[in-house]
Amino acid sequence: MDYISISCKIIPLNPAAEIVVAKLSEIGFDSFEETEEGVNAYIPAKDFDAEKVNTVFASIEAAISFTQKFIPAQNWY
Numbered sequence: 001m002d003y004i005s006i007s008c009k010i011i012p013l014n015p016a017a018e019i020v021v022a023k024l025s026e027i028g029f030d031s032f033e034e035t036e037e038g039v040n041a042y043i044p045a046k047d048f049d050a051e052k053v054n055t056v057f058a059s060i061e062a063a064i065s066f067t068q069k070f071i072p073a074q075n076w077y
Contacts, residue, residue, distance in 0.1 A: 002045035010038035016062035
C-alpha cells in the first residue's frame with residue numbers, strides 16, 4: 001500500500017504535538033513518530049486530503065507547517 005508521510009514542525013511543541021497526533025488520527029493517519037521539531041505522521045495515500053490536514057492545523061493554537069512525501073508500497077519483510 002502506498003503511503004503519504006507528513007513532517008510537521010510545531011511551535012510551541014508542547015502541548016501542541018499531542019493535540020496534532022490526536023486530531024490527525026481522527027482523519028485517518030495511523031502511524032506517528034515524534035521528532036525534535038514536531039511529528040511525522042503517516043496515512044494511506046488513498047486517504048490523504050491536504051485540505052483536511054490544513055483544517056486540522058488551523059484549529060490548533062500553534063504555528064504548524066508541514067511537508068509531504070509519497071512513500072511507494074514496499075515489502076518490509
